[in-house]
Amino acid sequence: MSASKQRSSPRQPSQFNLETFVASSTVSVNAALDQLIPSEKTRPATIHKAMRYSLFAGGKRMRPALVLAAAAACGGRVADAMPLACAVECVHTYSLVHDDLPAMDNDDYRRGKLTNHKVFGEGIAVLAGDALLTQAFEIAALAKSWPRYSHRDIILEIAKASGSLQLIAGQVADLEGEGKKTSAAQLKYIHERKTSALLCCSARLGGMSANCSTAQLTALTDFGYNVGLAFQVIDDILDVTQTSEKLGKTAGKDTKAQKATYPSIVGLEKSRKIAAQLTDKAFAALKPFKGRAVELEALAEFLLKRES
Numbered sequence: 001m002s003a004s005k006q007r008s009s010p011r012q013p014s015q016f017n018l019e020t021f022v023a024s025s026t027v028s029v030n031a032a033l034d035q036l037i038p039s040e041k042t043r044p045a046t047i048h049k050a051m052r053y054s055l056f057a058g059g060k061r062m063r064p065a066l067v068l069a070a071a072a073a074c075g076g077r078v079a080d081a082m083p084l085a086c087a088v089e090c091v092h093t094y095s096l097v098h099d100d101l102p103a104m105d106n107d108d109y110r111r112g113k114l115t116n117h118k119v120f121g122e123g124i125a126v127l128a129g130d131a132l133l134t135q136a137f138e139i140a141a142l143a144k145s146w147p148r149y150s151h152r153d154i155i156l157e158i159a160k161a162s163g164s165l166q167l168i169a170g171q172v173a174d175l176e177g178e179g180k181k182t183s184a185a186q187l188k189y190i191h192e193r194k195t196s197a198l199l200c201c202s203a204r205l206g207g208m209s210a211n212c213s214t215a216q217l218t219a220l221t222d223f224g225y226n227v228g229l230a231f232q233v234i235d236d237i238l239d240v241t242q243t244s245e246k247l248g249k250t251a252g253k254d255t256k257a258q259k260a261t262y263p264s265i266v267g268l269e270k271s272r273k274i275a276a277q278l279t280d281k282a283f284a285a286l287k288p289f290k291g292r293a294v295e296l297e298a299l300a301e302f303l304l305k306r307e308s
């Protein structure tokens, strides 16, 4: 059966409820993050307030959900995956805090709230981002080890996804491309790094936390890459089709900043088609799990259909 056929077949509601999975994983991730991040009263209080402000601003927690879903697909335990789910959310939140700075995207709203620098000032926002990134590595370093994957493997995984060849590379290309003519290939390069790398890393970390086999890790990489790219294509579409209220951030910013996006290069309809095709590929990648990756399948479908 083709992946698109699989996707269009209705799922039994009793089989798996994604809403319940995401809601309960969000509650557990929030509780774990609350334990892991120094309290607002810990000196210097300002930095911990700023870190917590953005971390608990109401993000969708999609990367942690991916970590936990990938762990579940590999038969892992939530407790073993949780530190890594928290680590990726710290990296993600750092990237948003820095991306919103006047020197980058210069945005006033994120997750429906004023951006970090609007509340704490630019200096503290830079430091809050730095501290969140550093916190991710501390969390991973303090996590318990796994037989097949060492702390070195885990730390490398996070470092590579957030480093100058992936997340930062995507941001650099994005900054340098503003106002210039961008080809579809260049745009794919940006999206692969700026967005897909951390989503792919999330899926891989979930598998690694469950001591997954090499074949499972390959499947999760393929899944994460395609879901990650689809995520950004959808993000581009939402930027031009949704309101700021719905998105919790300024809508239409990409067009205003003359940023290349999938809709601006290939149009809205083709963009939707590309996102669906990437989701099909993500589904196909899950074949080795023989139907046991229900959480990942449901997440991929949800991400394709999301409206914010």
Ligand code: GRG
Pocket (backbone or CB within 6 Å): 058, 059, 060, 061, 062, 092, 094, 095, 096, 098, 099, 104, 111, 167, 168, 171, 194, 195, 231, 232, 235, 308
């Ligand atoms: C500053 C190093 C550095 C990198 C910035 C993440 C990023 C790169 C820029 C933010 C803007 C953007 C469009 C990023 C692409 C990834 C993306 C769509 C982020 C938003 O993720 P969501 O929708 O956000 O999961 P929430 O708030 O729900 O967590």
